[in-house]
Every structure is written in C-alpha cells, then in structure tokens.
Amino acid sequence: MKCFFIFKDKHKARKGTQSASALENQTSKSNDSALARSARSLPSPRSIPELYKENERNFRVFSVQELREATNGFSRLLKIGEGGFGSVYKGQIKPANGKGDPMIVAIKRLNRLSLQGHKEWLAEVQFLGIVNHPNLVKLLGYCSADNERGIQRLLVYEFMANKSLEDHLFNQALPTLPWKMRLEIILGAAQGLAYLHSGLEVQVIYRDFKASNVLLDNGFKPKLSDFGLAREGPTGDRTHVSTGVVGTYGYADPEYIETGHLSTHSDVWSFGVVLYEILTGRRTLERNRPTLEQKLLEWVKQFPADSKRFSMIIDPRLRNQYSINAARKIAKLADCCLNKNQKERPSMDQVIESLKQAIRDSDVGNTSLNGSTGSPGSRVVQRKPIKVV
16 A cells, blocks of 8 residues: 555655666666775674663662662552563652652562563663653663572663553543544654664664553653663664564564564554554454454454544544544554555654644644534544545
8 A cells, every 4th residue: 555645755756766767877886886985984883782881871770779668678559560571660769869859760670580581671771771862761770680589680760650651542540531642642652763763873673662661751741661672773784683573462563473574664563553542542452342343453444544434433532522634644644554565664754744744633623513612632523424525
C-alpha cells in the first residue's frame, strides 16, 4: 500500500529524478569513487560502550543499603510495577551531598532468577547513559553489587507520577484520556523514537515500543522507558542487524519475527499498533472478546479509514468527543506504519509531521452537534449516519 498522503514531496522529487536519469548515469562513477575516498578518510563510528565511557561519571552509584532504606526494605506497599526484568518501587533518596529534601524516584530491582537480567540491566545503563531527550526517561543512577546473597542489580529513575499510557487507555478505574491528549502523548513518544533513530552518533533500535513503556509525568508529558532490549542499529551499508527475536507479543514486526532481521522499520511497525490502541481503546490482544474481535489488527481491517463504518472502531469512552477527520488520518498513518513491506513504511520524522497535522485538524472546531461545547480540540460526531468527506 502506497502512503502518498504522507510522502507528497517525496513523490514529486521522484518524477524529477526520472527525467534526469541520463545525467545521473554519466556522473555516478566519478561520484562513487569520490565517496569511496571520502569514506576511507572518515573515522569509524563509535559504539554504544565507547560513547557511554564519556558519560558514566554522570550517574550516581548507590549501595544496596541506600536503596533498601529508600523503599522501606522493598516494601510491597511501595511496589508500583512488575516486568520481565523485575519489580519497580517508589522510593525516596537523599541528595548526594546530604543537603536538601529527599527526591521521589522509581527504583527497578533485578529479579535474581532472570536469565537475561544482567545483560538487560547493562544495556539500559549504557543506552540511557548516552541519550538526552525530553521524551526519554532519565536514569539517575544504579547499583551493582555481588555478595553472598547473589548479584544485586538496581536502576534509579526519575519518578513518573501518572503511570503509563497503557494504564490510561485500558484501566477503567482511571478517567478517560481525552482525544487531544492522546494525540499529544503519541506525538511526544514519536519524537523520542525519532531521536533514537536519527538524533545520535549511533542509531538505536528501541525494539520494545508499546503503551506500557510510554510513561507520563505530572503534566502527562510522555517519556519512553525500559531500554533493556534496545540494540545498536546497523552501520555502513547494512540495512539491518541479525538478532534473536525478543519483545512483546502483538507488537513485534512480522518480518523481524520471521527472519531475525532488526531495523528501525521494526519500531515503526510497533508504533502503528499503538496508534490503533489509542484510536480504539483496545489492547492488541483481548481474549475475552468474540473470536473475530480478539486480535486488534485483524478486527480494524473491517472498518477502513475511508468507510462509512470507520467510526465504529473509535473508543466509546471518548463519547464522541473527537475529530473524525483527524481520526481518519491517524488510522491511515497506522496502516502505513503496518505495511508488510518495510521499505514502504514512513520514517519517524514523517510520522511526526502527520501527527502534527492530525492535531491541527483536531483544533479546527470544538463545538458539539447539540450546541454544547466539547473538550478542547475536539468535536462531537454522530455514530450514524456518517458522511464520508
């Protein structure tokens, strides 16, 4: 499926290159030789561990005892999360100089039975040691100790007060996440991914993009977390890295699952899955639903973005407070991200531009059909009939 609604400028440029093909053929050989000479003179890109060496002093090194005290002995009452790595606790740490008020933090403790735990712990420390972006969670320090009790591996992060995007989409006990806020959150997440893909000296493939890894601070600003599965991207003329298949069921790129070939396109696929989650308020897999509705990506195929039935997939908790035009664009963008041909998927920079346009569309009107005023940046639409525009 071609996604020309995103790539209009690219399409125009392609027509120009076709008419200039003869000139390109004449100059390609000389250009190739010049590029080859230039490549030989350029220094080799540094690896993640090499880059981390420059920044490792920025992290605070904690003792096990300090973090035990910070969490009241890793009290169950302070436990705020659980994952494959281990448990996460809310805690308070004292400033390094002993002066000032304690800081509220999140402390992740390695499960000693985790076979991949140390490898993931080390990857997280190194990746978060080289990144600096407002949409990536900040690692404050770590603890690494080996004693008679076994290995102790802990990570200390900034505390994210509003839990995760997953909590606000699927937890019925929490208030409904408004339409405009959903778009702003997913835009921030996209900006974090784009930074990983193209904003560093090395390319980083996140490999575990999902709603539960998009954390929200006091102001609902999103930050990507959990870098234990992140990988350094391909270098030189390689298009992918080959690796064992890991990740979360329902979010992993089918081509990656089949071949073990990992690239930034794999992250784009996962992003497309989450786009449909914010549209529908449904998880990628819900076994308690009728058979034909259990797999999200299969279910939404029945309601194309340009069809009259499209609005039937929109999260009913939104109570019609959303922009139908913006919702259609989000669905089309998701379809592009989920293209089976990796090369046809947009880059995260292109995704960001499409999301910004959807937000602008949501700002166009905010008056409901019954004369009342909807939530900011939204408008009420009727379930039926719907006029396709």
